[in-house]
Amino acid sequence: MKAAAASLIVLALLIGVIPQFTDCQSQGKAIQLPNGKTLPMKCHWTARAEIAVAVPLLLSGILLISCRHRESRRNAALMTIVSGLLGILLPTVLIGVCAKPDMPCYALMKPTLVLAGSLVVALGAGCFIRAVRQRDANP
Amino acid sequence: MNVPRLIHRNVTRNPFRSGVVFSCAFLLAALPFAVTFITEGGRASLQRVLGRLGADLLIVPEGAEVKVETALLMGKPAPVWMPRENLDKIARMPEVARLSPQVHLATLAGASCCSASEMFIVVYEPDTDFTLRPWLDQHLGRELGPGEVIGGSQVFLPNPKANILVYGSPVSLKGNLARSGTGLDQTLFMTSETAREVARMSKTRAEQELVVPTNQISAILVKLQPGTLPERVAARIAREVSGVTVIQSPALFQATRRELTGLMRIIFVILTLVWLLSVTVAGLIFSLAAHERRRELGVLRALGSSRAFVFRLLLAEAAALAFAGAAGGIALCLTLAFCFQEAIVFLLKIPFLFPPPLLLAALVLGGLLVALLSVVLAALVPIWRISRMEPAQAMRE
Amino acid sequence: MIHLKQVTKVYPSDGANSVTALRELTLVVQRGDFVVIKGRSGSGKTTALNLMAGLTRPTSGLVELEGVDLWSLPDRQQSAMRNYRMGFVFQFPSLLPSLTVLENVILPTIFGPGLAPGEAAAQAKNLLATVGLEDKLTAFPRQLSAGQQQRVVIARSLINQPEILMADEPTSNLDEQTEREIIAILEKVHRLQGVTVVMVTHTPYISTPGALILELAEGRLAKQSRI
Numbered sequence: 001m002k003a004a005a006a007s008l009i010v011l012a013l014l015i016g017v018i019p020q021f022t023d024c025q026s027q028g029k030a031i032q033l034p035n036g037k038t039l040p041m042k043c044h045w046t047a048r049a050e051i052a053v054a055v056p057l058l059l060s061g062i063l064l065i066s067c068r069h070r071e072s073r074r075n076a077a078l079m080t081i082v083s084g085l086l087g088i089l090l091p092t093v094l095i096g097v098c099a100k101p102d103m104p105c106y107a108l109m110k111p112t113l114v115l116a117g118s119l120v121v122a123l124g125a126g127c128f129i130r131a132v133r134q135r136d137a138n139p
Numbered sequence: 140m141n142v143p144r145l146i147h148r149n150v151t152r153n154p155f156r157s158g159v160v161f162s163c164a165f166l167l168a169a170l171p172f173a174v175t176f177i178t179e180g181g182r183a184s185l186q187r188v189l190g191r192l193g194a195d196l197l198i199v200p201e202g203a204e205v206k207v208e209t210a211l212l213m214g215k216p217a218p219v220w221m222p223r224e225n226l227d228k229i230a231r232m233p234e235v236a237r238l239s240p241q242v243h244l245a246t247l248a249g250a251s252c253c254s255a256s257e258m259f260i261v262v263y264e265p266d267t268d269f270t271l272r273p274w275l276d277q278h279l280g281r282e283l284g285p286g287e288v289i290g291g292s293q294v295f296l297p298n299p300k301a302n303i304l305v306y307g308s309p310v311s312l313k314g315n316l317a318r319s320g321t322g323l324d325q326t327l328f329m330t331s332e333t334a335r336e337v338a339r340m341s342k343t344r345a346e347q348e349l350v351v352p353t354n355q356i357s358a359i360l361v362k363l364q365p366g367t368l369p370e371r372v373a374a375r376i377a378r379e380v381s382g383v384t385v386i387q388s389p390a391l392f393q394a395t396r397r398e399l400t401g402l403m404r405i406i407f408v409i410l411t412l413v414w415l416l417s418v419t420v421a422g423l424i425f426s427l428a429a430h431e432r433r434r435e436l437g438v439l440r441a442l443g444s445s446r447a448f449v450f451r452l453l454l455a456e457a458a459a460l461a462f463a464g465a466a467g468g469i470a471l472c473l474t475l476a477f478c479f480q481e482a483i484v485f486l487l488k489i490p491f492l493f494p495p496p497l498l499l500a501a502l503v504l505g506g507l508l509v510a511l512l513s514v515v516l517a518a519l520v521p522i523w524r525i526s527r528m529e530p531a532q533a534m535r536e
Numbered sequence: 537m538i539h540l541k542q543v544t545k546v547y548p549s550d551g552a553n554s555v556t557a558l559r560e561l562t563l564v565v566q567r568g569d570f571v572v573i574k575g576r577s578g579s580g581k582t583t584a585l586n587l588m589a590g591l592t593r594p595t596s597g598l599v600e601l602e603g604v605d606l607w608s609l610p611d612r613q614q615s616a617m618r619n620y621r622m623g624f625v626f627q628f629p630s631l632l633p634s635l636t637v638l639e640n641v642i643l644p645t646i647f648g649p650g651l652a653p654g655e656a657a658a659q660a661k662n663l664l665a666t667v668g669l670e671d672k673l674t675a676f677p678r679q680l681s682a683g684q685q686q687r688v689v690i691a692r693s694l695i696n697q698p699e700i701l702m703a704d705e706p707t708s709n710l711d712e713q714t715e716r717e718i719i720a721i722l723e724k725v726h727r728l729q730g731v732t733v734v735m736v737t738h739t740p741y742i743s744t745p746g747a748l749i750l751e752l753a754e755g756r757l758a759k760q761s762r763i
Contacts, residue, residue: 099295100293100325101293101324101325101481101484101485102214102325102481102485102486104486106481107479107481107482107485107486108479108482108486111478111479111481111482112478114478115474115475115478140635140638140639140642140643140645140646140653140656140657141646141653142646144639145635145643145646148632148634148635148639149634151634152633152634434628434630435632438624438626438630438632439647440591440615441589441591441618441624441626442618442619442624442643442644442647442692443615443616443618443619443620443622443644443647443648443696444615444619444647445611445612445615445616445647446611446615447611447612448615448647529591529592529593530586530591530592531583531586531591531592532592534591534626534628
């Protein structure tokens with residue numbers, strides 16, 4: 001459980017940090033307007049939104065390490081699964097990324113988030129099953 | 140309680156030791172697999188492009204072979220031109236069965252009149268074309284009409300009713316070619332009629348006029364008569380037509396192939412070093428484990444297990460770890476390749492396509508075998524020694 | 537049943553000196569005997585036991601089990617003989633740490649086509665009940681006391697219903713109370729099941745009438761007596 005929770009913390013950091021450096025804006029591929037301003041694209045908003053996924057995921061990981069109570073672990077695991085699903089849905093369905101495959105957000109950010117999100121869901125499911133089976137002194 | 144359970148318990152009871160052997164097998168399988176997988180993926184990709192071209196010879200302006208190769212591989216258009224009259228000179232040669240010219244264009248960079256920035260456009264002539272015809276016959280059943288285009292696998296419409304804007308003119312996407320793992324996946328193919336119409340309308344609709352030269356072409360694709368030696372025709376064309384370079388199909392993408400080969404040589408050296416290191420580390424771990432488990436193995440012998448049983452048990456433990464590590468390594472490679480295939484093509488600039496299923500299965504099997512055999516080899520001597528030891532000697536402190 | 541005929545055992549060591557543990561030792565263990573082998577440290581007690589069990593090869597001499605030279609048998613047959621006909625209780629903790637108590641007791645049955653898995657499990661449970669550990673089936677050795685571990689070892693030694701039980705200082709690491717309990721179990725097994733027991737020990741708690749006491753000194757049989 002601890003190893004899984006530590007992995008979740010690492011994944012939370014990846015989910016929060018990597019999109020900030022792989023969206024098109026950070027790679028200098030944003031749309032420039034005639035007045036010189038940069039027009040944020042979908043990938044920019046996806047990267048921002050992933051922070052909102054990473055933070056509760058980080059908390060879930062910490063809870064899974066620090067809590068001994070079966071109910072708390074189970075709930076934290078559920079939160080993990082939901083966070084993972086959101087992490088996958090944001091760059092694919094909910095907001096999306098740029099459509100061109102040579103854009104860094106498409107080639108790097110999206111697959112990284114989908115992969116990380118899938119790992120989070122798998123780890124969350126494993127922690128949930130473990131928590132349900134846990135024999136607790138104070139169930 | 141049975142032998143598989145005993146193996147499982149023994150393997151999981153020392154996570155550090157098992158983890159090290161797992162990691163060795165992981166590396167032993169993953170690295171060679173990744174290298175051969177990428178190489179074969181590159182080969183598959185280049186093969187598909189060559190197959191799609193369908194030409195025995197590709198004739199380009201002199202000195203432009205690298206630019207044309209880059210355009211085909213990376214989808215990065217580069218303006219190259221040669222006189223259209225080269226067509227007639229080559230058509231007169233009896234060895235030539237068919238030939239078809241192409242004009243290479245590009246959409247504008249960052250212009251609102253083009254849906255996609257700097258997209259590679261290949262203009263072909265339907266009367267002579269033989270590269271797109273097979274696809275058109277199979278999928279559309281007709282030629283492209285005015286204002287119609289087909290795209291590489293990565294060309295798509297934001298919504299089904301929209302059109303692609305090219306120099307201010309909307310063009311209708313009628314289909315997508317199969318993935319090639321190269322820049323051709325982001326290429327638009329249109330007829331010369333459509334190109335001329337777009338050029339005409341661009342004067343008023345586009346930020347910059349599109350010029351389609353009437354007397355110039357970018358490349359000529361040549362199909363030879365059956366039984367003709369391509370080298371001979373290539374030499375003749377080079378002699379009789381000035382200002383051109385003739386590329387034989389197998390020699391296409393030579394620069395890329397050379398790069399890949401050069402890379403392979405370096406990687407091979409690294410792989411050998413990694414193999415040596417991993418096998419050594421695995422051997423050390425097994426020696427340590429055999430020494431640490433002497434007494435336990437002596438007890439097993441005393442309880443009635445034979446030398447052969449102990450040998451097979453320890454070998455099975457080694458094989459189980461090797462298989463798990465190898466499978467994990469290969470699975471990771473495949474997952475990463477699947478998720479990041481666009482990054483491989485467009486950011487690493489390596490043509491890449493998943494190899495055909497049979498070849499892929501062979502590569503996977505090969506990776507598993509390499510790791511399995513290497514780990515088992517590393518474990519063989521310490522396992523043999525400990526299994527031959529007298530039980531009393533093994534149990535002595 | 538077991539006959540050591542003029543056996544000598546020399547252990548090679550580094551350098552020129554080798555150690556002669558047994559010198560032309562001859563002794564006989566009859567079926568149904570309760571044999572205690574005593575002697576000072578280095579007298580060759582454990583070596584004698586190991587020779588009888590085929591756990592080490594004599595430098596010279598013969599080791600016979602029911603008239604058959606143990607070392608004329610191929611390894612597979614010798615191992616099978618040990619599996620079916622002998623049980624072992626060692627001085628050191630000999631349970632496999634990664635297996636549960638029940639699994640440890642069943643372990644000898646997987647080396648040959650003896651008991652079916654279901655039968656082995658049932659037999660193991662019975663044996664553990666006999667030694668008072670029926671509630672420890674799923675415990676791991678690290679969760680047991682030294683005395684409890686030795687009881688599990690005794691249960692393991694009996695799973696294949698052996699004819700001979702060999703014990704090498706089974707109580708040397710135990711407290712007095714536990715020592716008495718372990719010796720009592722061994723004597724009970726001998727009495728009720730007719731198992732031949734050969735034990736290396738210094739314990740004063742042997743009370744089996746007619747037990748054969750063999751005293752070794754400097755690798756030879758110094759004295760032989762019966763209780």
